[in-house]
Amino acid sequence: MTGPSMQQTKSPWRFARALPLALPMLALSAPAFAADAPKIDTGNTAWMLTSTALVLMMTIPGLALFYAGMVRKKNVLATMMQSFAICCLVTIVWCVVGYSLAFTTGNAYIGDLSQFMLQGFAKTWNNDFLLGGSADETIPESVFMMFQMTFAIITPALICGAFADRMKFSAMCIFMVLWSIIVYSPIAHWVWATTGWAANLGVLDFAGGTVVHINAGVAGLMCALVLGKRVGYGHDNMHPYNVGYAMIGASLLWVGWFGFNAGSAVAANGRAGMAMTATQIATAAAALGWMFAEWMTKGKPSLLGIVSGAVAGLVAITPASGFVLPGPSIIIGVAAGVGCYFCSTTVKNFFGYDDSLDCWGVHGIGGIIGALLTGVFAFGPLYGGSGGSAHQFLLQCYGVGATLIWSGGMSFILLKIIDMTIGLRITRDEEVEGMDITLHGEQIV
Amino acid sequence: MKLVMAIIKPFKLDDVREALTPLGVQGLTVSEVKGFGRQKGQTEIYRGAEYHVNFLPKVKIEVAVPSDLAEQVVEAIMKAAHTGKIGDGKIFIMDVERVVRIRTGETDAEAL
Numbered sequence: 371m372t373g374p375s376m377q378q379t380k381s382p383w384r385f386a387r388a389l390p391l392a393l394p395m396l397a398l399s400a401p402a403f404a405a406d407a408p409k410i411d412t413g414n415t416a417w418m419l420t421s422t423a424l425v426l427m428m429t430i431p432g433l434a435l436f437y438a439g440m441v442r443k444k445n446v447l448a449t450m451m452q453s454f455a456i457c458c459l460v461t462i463v464w465c466v467v468g469y470s471l472a473f474t475t476g477n478a479y480i481g482d483l484s485q486f487m488l489q490g491f492a493k494t495w496n497n498d499f500l501l502g503g504s505a506d507e508t509i510p511e512s513v514f515m516m517f518q519m520t521f522a523i524i525t526p527a528l529i530c531g532a533f534a535d536r537m538k539f540s541a542m543c544i545f546m547v548l549w550s551i552i553v554y555s556p557i558a559h560w561v562w563a564t565t566g567w568a569a570n571l572g573v574l575d576f577a578g579g580t581v582v583h584i585n586a587g588v589a590g591l592m593c594a595l596v597l598g599k600r601v602g603y604g605h606d607n608m609h610p611y612n613v614g615y616a617m618i619g620a621s622l623l624w625v626g627w628f629g630f631n632a633g634s635a636v637a638a639n640g641r642a643g644m645a646m647t648a649t650q651i652a653t654a655a656a657a658l659g660w661m662f663a664e665w666m667t668k669g670k671p672s673l674l675g676i677v678s679g680a681v682a683g684l685v686a687i688t689p690a691s692g693f694v695l696p697g698p699s700i701i702i703g704v705a706a707g708v709g710c711y712f713c714s715t716t717v718k719n720f721f722g723y724d725d726s727l728d729c730w731g732v733h734g735i736g737g738i739i740g741a742l743l744t745g746v747f748a749f750g751p752l753y754g755g756s757g758g759s760a761h762q763f764l765l766q767c768y769g770v771g772a773t774l775i776w777s778g779g780m781s782f783i784l785l786k787i788i789d790m791t792i793g794l795r796i797t798r799d800e801e802v803e804g805m806d807i808t809l810h811g812e813q814i815v
Numbered sequence: 816m817k818l819v820m821a822i823i824k825p826f827k828l829d830d831v832r833e834a835l836t837p838l839g840v841q842g843l844t845v846s847e848v849k850g851f852g853r854q855k856g857q858t859e860i861y862r863g864a865e866y867h868v869n870f871l872p873k874v875k876i877e878v879a880v881p882s883d884l885a886e887q888v889v890e891a892i893m894k895a896a897h898t899g900k901i902g903d904g905k906i907f908i909m910d911v912e913r914v915v916r917i918r919t920g921e922t923d924a925e926a927l
Contacts, residue, residue, distance in 0.1 A: 396899055440861075607866040668860050678862060715863025728862060 410498055415509045417638035418517055424629025425520035426538045430457050430529050432622030436681070437531055439615025440674070440727050444804020445535050446611050446814055452530045455539075456546050457523050463550045464519045471555035473518065480556045488515065509636065517633060518558070525554055525582045531727030532590030535600050536801055539809050541794045545784060549589065553780050557773060558583050573769035574748060574755075574762065576645065577634035579689025579741040580675035580773045588733020588774050589781040590725060596785040597794055600726035601801050611814075613674045620677035624653060631691040644752060645691040649684065652691075652703035656683025656736075659707025678732060682710035685736030690744040698747035705743065706736045712720070741770050816911040816923065817885035818877060822848070822904040823896040825874045834895035835878065838887055841927060844877040848888035859914060879911055879927055 434453035440444045469486035497510045526546045560566040631649045635642035660679025665671040686706030714731030745766035750757030800808040806812045849870040856869045916926040
């Protein structure tokens with residue numbers, strides 16, 4: 371197991387692991403070691419501030435537009451409202467307990483409450499923040515916390531694609547707050563914190579294939595199963611309000627994803643450049659994969675198809691981006707584009723669940739394809755590890771399986787509890803009339 | 816006087832207007848409408864979900880003309896709106912009892 375543990379010490383999240391040890395040390399002995407202490411690197415900090423803004427842009431307005439463009443006219447504003455409200459809710463949750471539960475020492479499964487209300491920042495706001503002990507790789511902890519917050523925001527927002535058009539807004543707010551604390555923070559801790567069991571096992575996840583995409587995907591699948599189908603699913607015309615919105619949203623996601631993936635290098639360095647390279651290539655390959663698959667099976671290449679393929683590619687390259695070379699990026703992209711196309715069409719129709727905007731079909735399946743192929747195509751020298759192997763592939767399977775079970779199971783329980791108490795679903799009449807006017811009192815005329 | 820009402824393909828509207836102007840047609844009303852005829856509808860596919868759209872978008876034009884001009888107007892619309900494919904539309908010709916211009920109170924032929 372020396373291989374995987376070595377990979378972990380070189381992972382982009384190594385500074386997070388150094389944090390719990392570094393902070394008390396800095397607090398106690400800062401004067402004595404002031405001359406030797408690592409300085410905040412302005413280049414890295416500037417890039418991470420930029421990345422944080424880019425990733426926030428993915429949710430608002432990126433994801434809001436992407437999803438709103440795909441729902442019917444009567445639900446466009448309600449769908450935008452979901453992304454925006456989740457952005458606000460999770461910001462507060464992350465400040466109060468989310469960050470602390472995800473990124474403090476705790477145990478192998480969850481952090482502790484030492485950063486409750488981000489209380490540590492009062493003392494450490496201007497401190498150097500160790501990035502794996504290397505003096506030229508430091509950013510302030512506030513920037514790290516903010517960067518991570520934007521990930522915590524987009525993950526629950528992705529789930530909205532599965533229950534579009536039919537979930538009560540009140541139930542959604544409660545579900546998202548609880549889900550962020552009970553599902554997201556622990557999984558982020560497993561994979562990205564020093565003490566997390568998946569990190570120590572050697573599971574590779576550069577920017578969140580398991581933590582963000584498989585996590586949101588399987589939670590979405592549970593939502594689709596527990597809430598049931600939309601009224602009229604399968605026979606009513608549910609054509610999207612404006613595929614142009616979806617295209618703008620997907621494009622904002624693509625641009626923002628450079629912050630998501632290249633930002634996950636947590637430095638403005640060669641690995642960030644490689645992550646950006648892999649991201650662009652895989653996304654293009656996946657978009658083309660979906661387009662040609664649709665063209666061959668349905669006769670026409672659609673705009674919604676090519677942008678869906680691009681998102682599938684972005685998802686799949688997320689865990690792999692800092693670990694793979696350009697060639698394998700194309701393979702991962704094509705696999706995601708074609709694989710997600712069939713899961714969002716043929717497979718979904720076969721089983722008959724109403725994953726309305728394909729949260730599971732794109733994020734779940736794309737995330738799994740990316741996470742598993744990372745174990746095949748990881749290039750050792752890029753991260754100082756041993757590269758892709760059968761052993762690494764099995765580790766990846768383990769990480770994927772654990773995420774599916776915890777996220778799927780806890781999401782199911784949360785949904786059932788909310789359903790039994792305040793109810794999950796809007797009434798049939800509200801659903802037919804549309805959520806914009808019935809839940810929010812406004813509409814597109 | 817006759818009222819010529821035609822349902823045409825939306826992209827043929829400009830061709831029709833250009834064909835009517837030389838005939839001395841002084842006014843025209845245009846509405847965006849939906850409906851179905853022999854063309855029935857069309858199929859749209861979004862991520863593999865196929866929706867049959869029953870009502871297709873069309874443009875309805877209405878033009879009131881002196882009776883002796885009606886036949887030329889109908890012919891001009893027929894020629895301009897024709898593609899030869901299903902869904903080209905229809906023309907309806909109706910008698911008009913009375914026409915009044917609101918501004919001046921002129922009636923019938925003077926009001927056209």
